[in-house]
Amino acid sequence: MLSRTADNLYWLARYMERADFLSRAIEASRRLASLPKTYGGVESEWDSVLLSSGSAESFAASGRPLEEEHVIEYLTFAADNPGSIRNCLYLARTNARAVRTALTVEMWEAINGAFLEMQSFENRRKTTSKEELTHFLEFVKRTSLSYDGGAYRTMLRNDAYWFSRLGLFIERADNTARLLDVKYHVLLPEKESIGGSLDYFQWSALLRAVSAHNAYHWVYRTSMKPWLVADLLILRPEMPRSLISCYESIVRNLDLLARAHSRQGPAQRQARKLHNQLQNLTMENVFQNGLHEFVSNFIVENNQLGLLISEQYLF
Amino acid sequence: MHIHIQHETTYRYSTPAKHSFQHLRMTPRNFDGQHIVNWRLDMNIEGRLKETEDSFGNILHHMSAEGPISSIKILAEGDIITFNTNGIITGLAEKIPNILYLRDTQLTRIQPELIDFTYNATRNEVNDLNKCHSLLSSIHDCMLFDNNATTVTTTAYESFSNKKGVCQDFAHIFLTCARFLNIPARYVSGYYVRNDIDRQTAGHAWAEAYIPDLGWIGFDPAHGISPNERYVRLATALDYNGAAPIKGTIVGGLGEDMNISIHIFSPQDPKDTHQLLIQ
Amino acid sequence: MLQFDEMMGANGQPRVAYQNLSQWLNSVDAQWLSSRREQAELLFRRIGITFAVYGSQEATERLIPFDVLPRIISRNEWERLERGLIQRVTALNLFLKDIYGDGQIIKAGIIPADLIYRNPGFCSEMFGRRPPHDVYVHISGVDIVRTDDQNFYVLEDNARTPSGVSYMLENREVMMRLFPELFSLHRVAPIEDYPNELLATLRSVSPPHAAGEPVIALMTPGQYNSAFYEHSFLADKLGIELVEGRDLFVRDDIVYMRTTEGPRRVDVIYRRIDDDFLDPLVFRADSALGVAGLMGAYQAGNVTLANAVGTGVADDKATYTYMPEIIRFYLGEAPILLNVPTYRCREADALTYVLEHLSELVVKEVNGSGGYGMLVGPHASKAQIEEFRLKLRANPDNFIAQPTLALSTCPISVAQGIAPRHVDLRPFVLHGAKNVRVVPGGLTRVAMTENSLVVNSSQGGGTKDTWVIDDVLTEIRPTIS
Incomplete structure (x- = not known):
């Protein structure tokens, strides 16, 4: 397939995934920020969302005050934030429009319909109530579900599908890792004794941001423990947003590409290396060597994979 | 006259280019006014030079090279014997109907001021030949030669309005006016041997007009004369865009810096010329 | 009428x-x-x-x-x-x-x-x-x-x-x-x-070289072109790649497209991009939509x-x-x-007739399209007619004129029913x-x-x-x- 088409599909998937993550992260933060201080409700929560979405610097530069209303506006509709949900959906559609022929009707209708609906949300946002925001965030999640469902159920299993999956999983791994990077301090083992139940709400917000709140209980059948939260997000293969699960999918899709093209390259090697590392890792190792260090390093390596894919396939 | 030409064009890129693609119209053809003794086209990097002919009958080389390219040097070099034909071009296979040379182009679009100028310059003349000579001297008289006033995208009208330009602007004005008079006219790129210096930083350009019964005749408004044995003719087209010695694109590559060096002179010793001829 | x-x-x-x-x-x-x-x-x-x-x-x-x-x-x-x-x-x-x-x-x-x-x-x-x-x-x-x-x-x-x-x-x-x-x-x-x-x-x-299975692509100026929808629609229906200039390149007079599996030779290009933009080396040098060397490959018959x-x-x-x-x-x-009877304004007799009957004629620019630069005499104001009269006199070669035809009508559905x-x-x-x-x-x-x-x-x-x-x-x- 055309390199540009692959490139568009890859980024289309990334933007959809990013929009989905943003809406979950905003929702979780709203919950947390609305708690009484004694339950861990802190204003710095909005700073964390900006950090984990990678827009803290540009937010500061835009001169907006660090308040809930402004952060939410910045992350949802701000036209000047390249990473806002609005711009993610807009870019997703631009990419989709360029590769109409590579999308199924269902996928296109999901994106195009969402784009039209988003414009109507955007037009009435000045009157946005909290309830309206909830509707909007729900809408974004629904959009990514119907897009993803459309892709899963209707796309031919060929390179178009594989590139689009690659985009999704690389973005998802990046999002999970960023979230961990911002929140690592509440997950450190010693926290349990110090903070006690106060951190419970932090942990549960973290889980909500990656829609793993119920999953935790199904996997561990025990009360909330920070290292288990970290374990779930990093090493549990059954958890769809864990780093290892993302890498399982990345490796599989890259292998399918390599087989179809009868050619392997640096991207396959890098993905396997990372997957191997994750497979041979225990949470003890991670904590011993520093959770923060591990996560920062992972973010770098994951980005590196993105670059290698571009070089190898997308020119 | 025996003329030796060494035309070097060097491109440098601060960020190397991935690929370079150039059209070179740097190979002269024989006609009654010039005989090519030897000529070669070369470049200093691995690449491909493919000779073709464009629709105007010019020898065109497609040059392509793979990167990373941080600099390319293109060299055209050779010896030519020229003869004074009083500007008349004979012995050249004409590929295109003369009427086609009445087409106007973006660079040679007629404007009211140019119409007035043409009218004033030629109103006393009855035949096309004399009209062209009047145009030649009028343009030469009213335009000031200025290396810094124009670029390769300047139109005839723009340079005429400022009364400044280089040889190609003069040629474009001539073309515009001649075509307005319904005289087929074409742009010529080439070289000119100067008395004062033998190293130049640009080629030369002039025009040719088609005069019934005589054929194509050269007019050089920059010097106010018809070309003689000091001129070497490279390529013709409707305007600069079609006859430019080098036209190119690069992929990737930033911060382009171009340098042209033309060493052109007539070897003094007549024996050399004789040697060349019998080779 | x-x-x-x-x-x-x-x-x-x-x-x-x-x-x-x-x-x-x-x-x-x-x-x-x-x-x-x-x-x-x-x-x-x-x-x-x-x-x-x-x-x-x-x-x-x-x-x-x-x-x-x-x-x-x-x-x-x-x-x-x-x-x-x-x-x-x-x-x-x-x-x-x-x-x-x-x-x-x-x-x-x-x-x-x-x-x-x-x-x-x-x-x-x-x-x-x-x-x-x-x-x-x-x-x-x-x-x-x-x-x-x-x-x-x-x-x-x-x-x-x-x-x-x-x-x-x-x-x-x-x-x-x-x-x-x-x-x-x-x-x-x-x-x-x-x-x-x-x-x-x-x-x-x-x-001729691709007699068996030619690789065909549809070339579009891109998604901001007014007809982009049609380009992608047709590429899809034909099962051919929809390419932009930047997806193509030319080496040794052969056109290739960049694919995830490396360069792939292209034999036929259904191009929906104007001549002027095809090849910056031959036509408009400022065209970013075309492909350098495309005309060379075309002229070489490849x-x-x-x-x-x-x-x-x-x-x-x-x-x-x-x-x-x-x-x-x-x-x-x-x-x-x-053919609709047409007055060529370049011809003196025709021009005289046209200038005398502007209010009855449709005058078109020879190279205009999309209904721009045209005068529909019977529907035009006096000022518009006079404006065109000047244009016509200044550059008659650039215009033709035709009688207004009594175009047929078809019913369409409107709010009140059918009209x-x-x-x-x-x-x-x-x-x-x-x-x-x-x-x-x-x-x-x-x-x-x-x-x-x-x-x-x-x-x-x-x-x-x-x-x-x-x-x-x-x-x-x-x-x-």
């Missing part, structure tokens, strides 16, 4: 071809019809069939209005039209081959040389060159109007990159979804094989461009006036389709290496406002589905139980 209505005869009775439709219309109420109209609009918006409009920032993607009533052409009318179209496009192609070669038609004194060689649509780069299989106009969209039950007039031969075929196809799909019962009342000739025919046409003209470069000279309005002579010269036949509106028809003609074919029908464009003659989509015109139906009158019968 008496207008010819395609549905209703002068006696107030529907014409034969429209009898079923007319009966059916009497049986449905206006409200129901307008609910179908809304449904149609919803369908179009969902599928994303939009049209980008230049210069309007707000609505850069707009829907072209669609009218739900089909325009009907009977089979025997169509057969005459079809013969006329094939004749015309065959002649156009021979004309192009001739003028880029020997120029017999010029030597024979039928067309003045300067009209060809000085024509802005003439491409010097093509002089003395022959495209693969000598085919120039692979795809054309000939604009046709009718004035009565006998005569079809050609308004324009669009021989460059005509668009609209996606609307023809999508209109039919939408109609079949909305009005299955209407289709069961008529035997409508299918058009859904157009993509298949187009693909066969493109395959037939591939360069790739087919459809349409060929330089076809603009054939669809220009000055050449148009010579079409009857062109058909006679190359085919030795009388033209089947009529007649002016229409034209653009059938799409495919010229391959071996044959010329037309799918039955075409794009009917309709002026949505009353009495307007301007059908161009850039100026608010709409479209309709066009049916070629068998002449046999099928009655509406109760189903036998």
Whole structure:
């Protein structure tokens, strides 16, 4: 397939995934920020969302005050934030429009319909109530579900599908890792004794941001423990947003590409290396060597994979 | 006259280019006014030079090279014997109907001021030949030669309005006016041997007009004369865009810096010329 | 001026071809019809069939209005039209081959040389060159109007990159979804094989080296082009890659596209980008839409461009006036389709006449398109007429003038029910290496406002589905139980 088409599909998937993550992260933060201080409700929560979405610097530069209303506006509709949900959906559609022929009707209708609906949300946002925001965030999640469902159920299993999956999983791994990077301090083992139940709400917000709140209980059948939260997000293969699960999918899709093209390259090697590392890792190792260090390093390596894919396939 | 030409064009890129693609119209053809003794086209990097002919009958080389390219040097070099034909071009296979040379182009679009100028310059003349000579001297008289006033995208009208330009602007004005008079006219790129210096930083350009019964005749408004044995003719087209010695694109590559060096002179010793001829 | 209505005869009775439709219309109420109209609009918006409009920032993607009533052409009318179209496009192609070669038609004194060689649509780069299989106009969209039950007039031969075929196809799909019962009342000739025919046409003209399995791509200027929807639609229907200039590159006179598996050779390019932008080394140097070296590959015979470069000279309005002579010269036949009588303002007598009758004539710029730069005399204000008079005097060569034709009307569905509106028809003609074919029908464009003659989509015109139906009158019968 055309390199540009692959490139568009890859980024289309990334933007959809990013929009989905943003809406979950905003929702979780709203919950947390609305708690009484004694339950861990802190204003710095909005700073964390900006950090984990990678827009803290540009937010500061835009001169907006660090308040809930402004952060939410910045992350949802701000036209000047390249990473806002609005711009993610807009870019997703631009990419989709360029590769109409590579999308199924269902996928296109999901994106195009969402784009039209988003414009109507955007037009009435000045009157946005909290309830309206909830509707909007729900809408974004629904959009990514119907897009993803459309892709899963209707796309031919060929390179178009594989590139689009690659985009999704690389973005998802990046999002999970960023979230961990911002929140690592509440997950450190010693926290349990110090903070006690106060951190419970932090942990549960973290889980909500990656829609793993119920999953935790199904996997561990025990009360909330920070290292288990970290374990779930990093090493549990059954958890769809864990780093290892993302890498399982990345490796599989890259292998399918390599087989179809009868050619392997640096991207396959890098993905396997990372997957191997994750497979041979225990949470003890991670904590011993520093959770923060591990996560920062992972973010770098994951980005590196993105670059290698571009070089190898997308020119 | 025996003329030796060494035309070097060097491109440098601060960020190397991935690929370079150039059209070179740097190979002269024989006609009654010039005989090519030897000529070669070369470049200093691995690449491909493919000779073709464009629709105007010019020898065109497609040059392509793979990167990373941080600099390319293109060299055209050779010896030519020229003869004074009083500007008349004979012995050249004409590929295109003369009427086609009445087409106007973006660079040679007629404007009211140019119409007035043409009218004033030629109103006393009855035949096309004399009209062209009047145009030649009028343009030469009213335009000031200025290396810094124009670029390769300047139109005839723009340079005429400022009364400044280089040889190609003069040629474009001539073309515009001649075509307005319904005289087929074409742009010529080439070289000119100067008395004062033998190293130049640009080629030369002039025009040719088609005069019934005589054929194509050269007019050089920059010097106010018809070309003689000091001129070497490279390529013709409707305007600069079609006859430019080098036209190119690069992929990737930033911060382009171009340098042209033309060493052109007539070897003094007549024996050399004789040697060349019998080779 | 008496207008010819395609549905209703002068006696107030529907014409034969429209009898079923007319009966059916009497049986449905206006409200129901307008609910179908809304449904149609919803369908179009969902599928994303939009049209980008230049210069309007707000609505850069707009829907072209669609009218739900089909325009009907009977089979025997169509057969005459079809013969006329094939004749015309065959002649156009021979004309192009001739003028880029020997120029017999010029030597024979039928067309003045300067009209060809000085024509802005003439491409010097093509002089003395022959495209693969000598085919120039692979795809054309000939604009046709009718004035009565006998005569079809050609308004324009669009021989460059005509668009609209996606609307023809999508209109039919939408109609079949909305009005299955209407289709069961008529035997409508299918058009859904157009993509298949187009693909066969493109395959037939591939360069000799790719005889077996040519790689074909559709080249678009990109998603901000007004017809981008159509480009992606066609690429999809044909199963070929939709490429932009940046997806292609040329090495050693061979065109490749960048794919995830490395470079892949391209043999045929159905390009929907103007000549000027094809190759920055040969045409506009500032074009970022083209491919450096493309013309070299084309001239070396390594790739087919459809349409060929330089076809603009054939669809220009000055050449148009010579079409009857062109058909006679190359085919030795009388033209089947009529030309609108045209005054060439370059000719002194014609100019005098035109200047005296401006308020009755339509004056067009020779190289204008899309309904811009044109004067519709009977509908123009005094000021507009005077403005054109100046333009004409300043540069008569640049204009032609035609009498205003009494364009036929067709019924469209409006809020109050049904009303007649002016229409034209653009059938799409495919010229391959071996044959010329037309799918039955075409794009009917309709002026949505009353009495307007301007059908161009850039100026608010709409479209309709066009049916070629068998002449046999099928009655509406109760189903036998």
